Amino acid sequence: xxxxxxxxxxxxxxxxxxxxxxxxxxxxxxxxxxxxxxxxxxxxxxxxxxxxxxxxxxxxxxxxxxxxxxxxxxxxxxxxxxxxxxxxxxxxxxxxxxxxxxxxxxxxxxxxxxxxxxxxxxxxxx
Numbered sequence: 310x311x312x313x314x315x316x317x318x319x320x321x322x323x324x325x326x327x328x329x330x331x332x333x334x335x336x337x338x339x340x341x342x343x344x345x346x347x348x349x350x351x352x353x354x355x356x357x358x359x360x361x362x363x364x365x366x367x368x369x370x371x372x373x374x375x376x377x378x379x380x381x382x383x384x385x386x387x388x389x390x391x392x393x394x395x396x397x398x399x400x401x402x403x404x405x406x407x408x409x410x411x412x413x414x415x416x417x418x419x420x421x422x423x424x425x426x427x428x429x430x431x432x433x434x435x
Contacts, residue, residue, distance in 0.1 A: 335366040335410060339417050339431035346427060353426035363434055364419070366392060372399040379404035381421030 341362040347353035362376045370392050372378055378390045379401045390401040398407045408419045417431040 334412060335408075335417065336368055338363050338365045338434040340434040341429050342432050343430035344427075345418075345420075345429070347425035349425055355428075355430055362429075364417075364431060370394075379406055379421065381406070381423045381427060 341358065341360040341364070343355040344358050344360075345353050345355050363374060364378070365373045367373060372390045372392045374388050376388070377386060378388055378399070381404065387401050390399040390404075390406075392399045396407075397409065398405055400406070404422070406419050406421050408417060410417050415433050417433075418428055419431065420426075420428040
């Protein structure tokens with residue numbers, strides 16, 4: 310009986326994983342297709358953009374971009390941010406962004422910290 314208990318404990322300990330938990334649905338590269346802007350009247354809308362910007366959500370718990378990864382009021386220069394899957398956000402220094410993902414249409418919306426509404430819409434990069 311002690312042997313059985315020891316084996317169960319051993320299996321449990323070995324099954325623990327020390328890697329960061331990442332959302333498999335988001336892992337991969339996303340292409341920027343629309344930007345959200347508000348001219349100050351509270352009527353923010355998305356507009357199509359001709360952008361080469363991409364965001365890549367990596368299995369190591371980072372988000373990388375071919376441009377600046379974080380914009381808005383707390384703009385921080387840099388192309389790599391820390392990804393927090395529990396809070397659906399990523400951050401670089403004082404710049405933090407939140408995101409929402411619609412699995413039905415494979416659409417990712419990233420919201421930055423801005424005085425007026427601002428954000429970017431992405432689709433999966435093929």
